[in-house]
Amino acid sequence: MTVPAAPSNDLPPKIHRKPMEERWEVQYKAGIEKQQRRQREQDEKREQAQRAQTQIQICYYAEEDEDPQLVQEQGLPHLPQFNPSLHPRLLHKLDLTADDEVYIYDHDSGLWSRRDVNSTFLVVSGQTLILRSLNVRSSHCQAS
Numbered sequence: 001m002t003v004p005a006a007p008s009n010d011l012p013p014k015i016h017r018k019p020m021e022e023r024w025e026v027q028y029k030a031g032i033e034k035q036q037r038r039q040r041e042q043d044e045k046r047e048q049a050q051r052a053q054t055q056i057q058i059c060y061y062a063e064e065d066e067d068p069q070l071v072q073e074q075g076l077p078h079l080p081q082f083n084p085s086l087h088p089r090l091l092h093k094l095d096l097t098a099d100d101e102v103y104i105y106d107h108d109s110g111l112w113s114r115r116d117v118n119s120t121f122l123v124v125s126g127q128t129l130i131l132r133s134l135n136v137r138s139s140h141c142q143a144s
Contacts, residue, residue, distance in 0.1 A: 053125055055072060055074040055125055056128070057070060057072050057128040058073065058094070059128055059131070060131045061133060062136070063133070076125075081122060083118065083121070085118035099117070101117065102134065
């Protein structure tokens with residue numbers, strides 16, 4: 001007794017396929033391109049909305065006799081946690097490194113707290129963090 005051969009995994013040839021007419025092919029490709037463009041626009045809108053919903057402002061007093069810098073940081077993926085050291089572009093704007101220390105103003109207590117830049121803060125979107133350099137006196141800063 002012989003064992004029957006296993007069925008083949010090969011697909012049958014596509015003998016009924018006929019090339020798409022040129023005018024239909026042009027219309028088909030235009031439809032695909034339009035759909036892809038619409039998808040890119042929707043993706044960009046969604047990304048911009050997400051960035052706007054996850055942003056904070058930082059008011060930073062770097063020097064004693066200078067006005068503070070007001071910097072906005074958007075697209076924070078880990079809100080409500082925010083660690084400035086994880087944002088190299090922000091550190092560059094503020095001329096800080098992850099090893100620096102700053103004072104941060106605590107609105108609840110009305111006091112300045114000395115913190116590492118590599119600290120995680122709990123924030124809400126749209127909040128303004130008030131920071132000052134260690135060499136800037138608190139009397140120079142308007143924190144309220």
